[in-house]
Amino acid sequence: MSRAASLAALAAVLLAGSAVSETPMSNPPQEPQVGLPTPPHAPEQVAEADPYIWLEEVEGERAMAWVREQNAASLGRLQGDPLYDRLHADALALVESRDRIPTPGFRRVEGVERIDNFWQDANSVRGVWRTTTPESYATAEPAWETVLDLDALAASEDANWVWRGANCLEPQGRRCLVELSDGGKDASTLREFDRVSRAFVEGGFVLPESKGDATWIDQDTLLITRDFGEGSLTASGYPRILKRLARGQSLDQAQTIFEARPDDVFVSAFTLRDPDGTLRATLISRAMTFYTREYFVLQADGSTRRLELPQKASITGLLGDRLILTTDEDFTSGSGQSFQTGDLFSVDLDAWLADSAAPMQLILRPGPRESIEGVQITRNRLIVALYENVRGGVYVYQPTADGWTRERMDLPENVSVGLGSASELDDRVFVSINGYLTPSTLYLADASTLQAQAVKSLPAKFDAEGMEVRQFEARSADGTMVPYFVVGRSDMPMDGSNPTLLYGYGGFQVSMLPGYSATVGKLWLERGGVYVVANTRGGGEFGPRWHQAALQANRQRAHEDFQAVALDLIRRGITSQPHLGIMGGSQGGLFMGAMLTQRPDLINAAVIQVPLFDMLRYHRLLAGASWIAEYGNPDIPEERAWIQAYSPYQNLRAGQPYPEVFIHTSTKDDRVHPGHARKAAARLQELGYPVLFYENTDGGHAAGANLRETARRLALEYTYLSDRLMPED
Template sequence: MISKNVVAATTLLAAAVPLAGAHGAPAMTPLPADPYIWLEEASSPRAMAWVKEHNAVTEQRLTADPRYKTLYEEALALGGAKDRIPQPSFLNGAIYNFWQDADHLRGIWRKTTLDSYRTASPAWTTVLDIDALGKAEGKSWVFKDVDCLRPAERLCVVSLSDGGEDAVVVREFDLDTGKFVAGGFNLPRGKHRIEWQDENHLLVASEWTPGDLTPSGYPYIVKRLARGQALADAVEVYRGGKTDGGYGVSPGSVRDGKGRSLFFVVRPLDTFHHETWVLTPRGVERLAIPSKADIVAMVDGRVIVSLDETMTSGGATFRAGSVVALDLDAVLATPGALKPSLVWQPGPRDALNSVRSSKDLLLLSTLDNVRGRALVLRPAANGGWTTTTLDLPDNLAVGFGSADDNSNLSFLNVSGFLTPSSLLIADAAAGKVDTLKTLPAKFDAAGLVVEQRSATSTDGTKIPYFIVHKKDIKRDGTTPTLLSAYGGFQVSRTPSYSPELGKLWLERGGAYVLANIRGGGEFGPAWHEAGLLTKRQIIYDDFASVARDLIATKVTSPRRLGIQGGSNGGLLTGVQMIQQPDLWTAVVIDVPLLDMLRISKIAAGASWQGEYGDVNADPAVRAFWLKTSPYHNLKKGVRYPEPYIFTTSKDDRTGPQHARKFAARMEEMGLPFYFYENTEGGHGSGADLKQAAHTRALTMTYLHKKLVD
């Protein structure tokens, strides 16, 4: 059916005659005509009418399936189960947690004591009820973030989003009174970046006057806002450039257990390169660290920096992927002349996963061939470090949670595909780890096994992947199999326990595959950089190579193989659908990027040019995406899999426009598809538990229809 809202128009590329470049610059191929620009108007009546019409068709088709009701009920029960592990944070001398269940769809922020948290049934006190707040104020509030002034951690700024978008309003909250502060800090809706400087001052990056935003919609000016001061009177601290790339300037700070602090501003140049400026007694000065390096912590006056590129300074060279330390006094005195010291460096199959600090110690989670490790590093008197590896189960994902600034206690999360998540508490100083809570099994894992295998990509590189399946599956290609990956932004995908995946897919006989393709961070910066910009095809080749390995080993077959990815992973599955239509029967494209020629014009797309390149300035990048962009490479008459395309109206990160336009072009060509756009939820599955359960059930119903039937 052709929607009455779809404009009939040719989709042929404009004549591919190279344009002469100015002053001898390389020629730029013209961009194709685009008949669906009107769908980029995110909330226009015309666009929303199109969304409503297509949502109705998809919901009717999928909710009519007899499996949908059961899948929805199971997803809702899992999402709101009261025996989930409440993820804890050390804050204000207590343990805080944000919690959602069937009685609190938008959630409550609550607290208890550490002793009470250790028990099976902690005594919680509600601090802030988001459902009640939204009802009282007539808003669809979603709790986004909270930042509290250290060391007392009494005063906090709470970020609330209307419907789940990235833009937030910010209000000051007093943990002692349990109320918003009358006349306190209060910022209107925007993509703010905030850091406490002291009790009476915030460092804020914001849109101070209309238009104070970069092309990707992020702030580039940092000001110091005093308590009681009008926004117009805030004092400028740092100004980036209006044409800066990346995610906009951000103020930040690190603090050690002795109360010493370092304040700084990060100015992105593109997605991955940035300048770091520190606040010194003389003003803001540039810190002489590489443009792919980050201040991540401070311990005993040592500023901890993670390196995503090689650093040569002070007569020493430190390779990419390492962690180094800088002396705080030297940073404040001479930020342009540094003498780093080595803290940690990776082996050939290692990667840094995350960094935390407690009162006196540095805590690193790392990956060893995609297996989690937890390290405790203690500063030594000679400027070095002593390292202890915590004794934890092998072949699992390991990550530090909240660490206490006032002690050396920290939380650890441990899980695997078939191992229910456990929350541990570590006394890092003593090297002692105790299990606090273990999630009850949420699906029947009897007879399921996990394997780690590798596939050979097109350039001969071995690509590791995990596969979860029934031990006794027939190696005849009949197993319904769901393959997932991310492949971008140096994001590592590791084994984790997913109640929804287990209950709704694995328990019903499906297999699940997680591919650690290039573009991710599983093997450090080089693994990511191998697929940057116009080298990106190797990421897509890696993914297809894993699929072919599954087929060659008769785990599955194209008839029973489906793929799923979200955001950059949605671009991945969109490309795979276009490039390899015969490899899959189901393709799930979640909150995706699909129009890679107009990406800089949609939502926050201009901030990712460090990952994807700039089609408006680089002829090679434009040529690559002209042949690779999913939206532009759909072809009439090709037998593509019928995809499930999901997005949300409130997604101000990737935007719903990509998904809408892709579906509209498929419809124009007479190609079948499912399209569903949740009207809330931001860059995710829903703003509350019922919305999330509905979207998960729709997706799983689609997968069962395509791969099981």
């Protein structure tokens, strides 16, 4: 995957929650900060000054009593609305629908190619890991075989298991590490599973609940990062120690291979294998910040050697003998070649491991309004999803003796494209095509011929007759033109009367790309609402520089971009303050808080999902320290000053035109601390503002451990929005 895509995935692993608002966001793991400058206020003094610090005690008796009281009031109000039952029924039917496209994943199991899928519906609320043949998958009714039933497993073990995936050992693909989360937390348990016998391996590898991961070296050896006890975690609660675990060993017998520094973010390991599963190299990634890292190669004698790469480079994968990389900073290679921010390039793996001055080759240099949103590797080809002005195309690259050739794949244009799983046996790859009003179509493409065949299409989930998608630009405070999409009826009146929902995220180089959302369509657009997505700085829509323009001291630029879109919507007559609402989750929740405290005069509703809110304490709560590279460090006086200037919690004031807001979070969110949302609601109520607050006691950062909880959250959100923005409904 590309640097932007890998950051999005990491952000989702670290900050964002993909189930919230159907747009992911997340953050990287990190370690305890040591040697930090003396803070302007000691943590104890900050705590004493905050009357709601007790709400940070996640499952404290007093805090949970407050949560129950808030939930009772908010659920009573929203679920008592006559509209709620209709919206809930629609949401439940959508999320439990069986006519969704089952996401395919190529797998090899003992030399036979399979298509795997994880599926949830009304009968499989927690989900089922299942498999079929490629030929069967291409039919209208694939013959699925169950590999593991999560509902049955949870019932038999009296556990609230949430699926986190399976990591199988290549090339046989029989032994897998199944990752299970209790209630949706990031911390998970890993258990060895035999997918041929379809049973957990008796006496096999079992890693207890922790944040961290595991990488197969061979059938009897893992490289693992876990909570190994005192001193083994970073400030944000992620592992900093990498160990080798042999079959039959206990965790305390595992051999330490590598230790990151306590002021790093996290450490992880991964392998590079050829298409036949042969191990070519084992690499270790030491993340010093969310955006900087060093790579080390694990040598045969167990020692490690640092590789010569810029700190903002990212390893994408291996194509034949060529290592594929991207960079988010300009640099000069060991061979004297110059590369620029956003470049995609390659180097011969063996030659480079032997000599850091081995020559590198440029593959792609995106233009100023382009971004690489996905990279996939088949047996013989490199495939890139390249976006121009937030519209995607797929290009196929092939190495030659003189460089790389490039051809465009035969797919629809002016749409969103997403690269899915790729075969290692040949050059097939799944590609999804969709748009705001265009239901997803899944293609099976052959990169060697550039041809693609549609294999699955999603039926329309809402009535889009008479609707259209328009793209506009708004001028931000510093003159930067910020694109945004407007989805609604083509004949909407331009008199400011349209109920409008403006969505934003604005961080971690995560791009807000056009996509088909059945729930937005059915619960909002079909009922006369307008949906708007802002492509602000802080995201990755125009590559790394678009993101870096709103980092740390420049964070306010992203907030001004979002405000500029709201102002432009009002200026064009698309909506007006009584009919404009905003929505965002995690980093997007911070976005909503900044809009609330800086320009409450523009909005009449705000859905603030699993948010960051107290930015002076974010780095001391759960995974927060891992985001210092994005926001800055509140313990450094200069940085604290510009964080405090926009931190929503510190900027809540009496006598402002704040609308009634809807804030929700999850007790089991072990990424963004639920204390942020709780304290925001408590402070607003203290100042005399009406607040709706809901806390799901399960669900993790995605705010939904199963489909029924997800449907309830959606119905609550759109009941609230309807009440605020289309009260005549």
